Amino acid sequence: MTGRGMAEGWSAFCRYGRGPAVLSALFVLAAGCGGGGGGYPPPGHMEVLAITPVEPLPPPPVIPADTFEAWWAGAPTPSSEAIVLPETGSEITRAKGNATDGEIAFRQVWTKKDSPWNPERLFGVQVDELKPRTQYKLTGNALTEDDSSATIEVYGFTGKDERLWQMAVEWVQVNPGEGWQTFEGAFSTGDLTTIRITTACYKEVIPEAPSVVVWDGWQLEEAGPAEWAEVAPAPDNLIANGSFEVWVPGVPAPEGPFIAPHDGMDHSRVTPMLLVHPEGKASLRQDWRESDREDPPTTLFGVQLMLEKNATYEFRMLAHMLKTGAVAIEAYGIDESNKVYTLAAPLVDVPEQNAWTKYSGQFNTGEYTKVRIVVRGPADAAAYPNQALFDSWQLVKASG
Ligand SMILES: [Ca+2]
């Protein structure tokens, strides 16, 4: 935390340290004689004359480096350990004289667009020690030059590999506009307590016409208990939350019947993807580090459901492969002793490097009621690492 940050923290304590809303009441304890004469209550009685509500005080700001004032001329960043410099795409510089809070703002110049696949390489402000399962509000000021624009996102750490991994629940777009504009977004921490607020430019940029945004006055405030998305279930769909809208940050799989890839294998991971989503506000992103081609079906990412015996079901989904190498969806039946039997493999073949496409395939449950539908990565060993996006998983009974 910067010297200024500490000073602000201290004054914040002084300003906000009085606790929650209070009602100040003016009581009169009547004393002496007079038997209630002269408008006063009788002796020994107390009467409320006036109640003045006091507005609840806002919680103190928790973001470090919020106004970027502690940025000395010649230094590469504001004087804070919380700043993470961009590795590609953009550079940040100190901007003096045109700020909304104090004198110093920071100017970010993109000569190349950023990749949404590497949030670790974006400019960021890291914030530690947030409360889990709590809603936070992020506000700030942005000044766009020409038709520049930027995207603000919030990522979290799960702790594993020190990678930015789980995305929080909202992102904010700053569009070209006149003068300083304010931005605002909210997110829930889920099970995470360390987050990074990042800035990115995802639209095409040419070096001769860079995208420029000046930032100042960032503020992160606690805004109450966590709020989650509510999504109406698709009719007849047996996969709850099949659109991947509800996903507590820090939890390895979306809400519903989903099972994360087995940790012991560590061949792939799944995370929510908020920037690219054909249905609702989120899709599911799967990243393969290594091939899972030989892995047992029960260690792969997928859903597990209880279905009817000897019935035919149709699985439907939207998928988008981002690299070379095709993935397969497979269906398995699981018996009472947890032995796994192939119902359909592949159930669906997803070709490599496609756009968002609808796929479907049917399988019969035979003698099984416990069914697992899983995703298996590309067969070609040279296709790793790899990435795919999924949305709108549906399972409906076709016949039987
Ligand atoms: Ca400032």
Ligand SMILES: [Ca+2]
């Ligand atoms: Ca969705």
